[in-house]
Amino acid sequence: MGWFRKSRKYITRQLSFRQKLILVVLIFMVIPMMVSVANMSYTSIQYVQNQTVKNEKYMLDLSHQYFTNRAYELIATMNLVLFDNEINSILNRNLHGNSNPQMFVDINARLNLFTLNNNIFIMIMIPNNDHFFSNKNYDNYFDIQKLQKHTPVLAEKPAFYIHWFDSQDDLLHEIRSPEGINEQMIVVGRKLTNYSGKTTGYMFAGITERNITPILGSDEYNVSRELLLVNGSNNIIFSTHPYNKRLSLLDNYWKNTEQETPIMEYEGENYIVVDRPLPISDWKLVSVTPYQEAAEQLDQAYTFNVFLQVVAFIFMAIILLYLINKFTQPITKLAQVAGMVEHGNLEIRSNIKRNDEIGRLSIAFDLMLERIESMIEEIKMEQKIKRKAEIAALQAKIKPHFIFNLLNTIRLQFIKNHDMEAAKITQSFIQFLRSIYQGKELITLQEEVNDTVVYLNLVNAMRKNPVEMKQLIVPETFDIKIPRLITQPIVENSCKHGFRGRDGRITMESKKENDFIYLSIYDNGIGMDEETLSTLKESIKMNKKMIVNQFQTNPSDMFGIGLKNVYERMILTYGEEADMIIESGINKGTKITLVFPI
Structure with missing residues (x-):
């Protein structure tokens, strides 16, 4: 043998x-x-x-x-x-x-x-x-x-x-x-x-x-x-x-x-x-x-x-040898291109033009290389966006202790002057600033709701007509991790555009269905008409690729305050599974539901 x-x-x-x-x-x-x-x-x-x-x-x-x-x-x-x-x-x-x-x-x-x-x-x-x-x-x-x-x-x-x-x-x-x-x-x-x-x-x-x-x-x-x-x-x-x-x-x-x-x-x-x-x-x-x-x-x-049978065998052998020679040449070339890709050259292409399975395989191989390059560039851009956001957060944290110490001094001065209302407002402002300057990117839903309540207390101190907060958060969602400051912009919009000089109520409600969390924030304000609602939906609905493209064309416009910022942060955090549902009508209030996977 x-x-x-x-x-x-x-x-x-x-x-x-x-x-x-x-x-x-x-x-x-x-x-x-x-x-x-x-x-x-x-x-x-x-x-x-x-x-x-x-x-x-x-x-x-x-x-x-x-x-x-x-x-x-x-x-x-x-x-x-x-x-x-x-x-x-x-x-x-x-x-x-x-x-x-x-x-x-x-x-x-x-x-x-x-x-x-x-x-x-x-x-x-x-x-x-x-x-x-x-x-x-x-x-x-x-x-x-x-x-x-x-x-x-x-x-x-x-x-x-x-x-x-x-x-x-x-x-x-x-x-x-x-x-x-x-x-x-x-x-x-x-x-x-x-x-x-x-x-x-x-x-x-x-x-x-x-x-x-x-x-x-x-x-x-x-x-x-x-x-x-x-x-x-x-x-x-x-x-x-x-x-x-x-x-x-x-x-x-x-x-x-x-x-x-x-x-x-x-x-x-x-x-x-x-x-x-x-x-x-x-x-x-x-x-x-x-x-x-x-x-x-x-x-x-x-x-x-x-x-x-003998004649067919001879004829078939000739045809097979011809076909083998014809089909193995592009396969060999494709194998050579794959070897170069294996060594890190992603810019090379096979460029085999044939109207058969090998041609379709070559086209698919070239498209795969282009998509890999595109995905690499997209990942690099996402990392760049995240680094910019981190830098912005770091810049916002410059000398936070100095600000907290100054605000505490002012609060103590109010207490000495027996101005307890001003001291209470100052304490709420300190608490709100501390929640903003925390380094954690994700917090529990319960912490986010508490921070939003503190923010609403500060807003009510500046308003003639206060806004009431009602919580319908189910206990099973308390410990769910969500991005920080995801509900505050929605409450801010309700206070700014929904009530216009009159009292109001904002309700925060959560529920868990299958593998998704539904967090709803709705008010009893003046609402909006269908045209305004449609314009608002079109302005904020962007997929992950669109967010990256926007950053490439206008980096300074990213991470603004408002619903668009909330939606962009949800998409970057959870991907295409996340969603924002907006419902409104004249004198029917506005309801915004955030949907994200667990």
């Missing part, structure tokens, strides 16, 4: 992808082809024999299906007659002596209607009477005397039983068609009864040779194939060759039904004999075909197929 390992090592390391592909194609084409031709040459005799038998079984299956369909069609037509109310009514009246010539016209018309699209012959005989009804323009294709002899057989059968007459019943006779041609006919019969169980008639139906032989005796498949109907006693009921002389061949076949192959010898010639039981009575369909004639056709087809 050492040579095998060496060969595999050489192929793996020394050959290119194109050479490996050509080698694999040749291996998986040439070797199976050689094995296939050798195997077919070695087993051709057995193969031809087995395939010939299969073909004959297939042909018999077709004939079996055709005959079965015709038999079921015959039964279905008899059922139409059996359950026809008009026919049953006329027959029942005739049973009670209420017959007239019109009944023959009516029943014959009904029978003609039921057999309009087929070549089925039907006759109804009246019990103990020579009268009968028939389709096919009142022509009688049946031997009345023979049928009358078999009415006692039908009388003993149940009402819905169908009796198939075979050669022993002397009903499989030749008839003369309107065209003057003698034809064989297969006859079935059943008893007709009324609701009280009395026999109202005997129905006989038949199909002629013309209905059976379009496929059973067709020369389209094999001129020498002979098909026979055989009853349970192995007697021939019907044959596509009426003067059959192969009875001894069939006798030998019935004695050796368990043999491995259905090929039988008769008078120095081999025959393929196969049979299929029919779903009616105990009949069987038997096919007898000369083996040499059937095998000769298959052998010629086999030889021609081998020739075609």
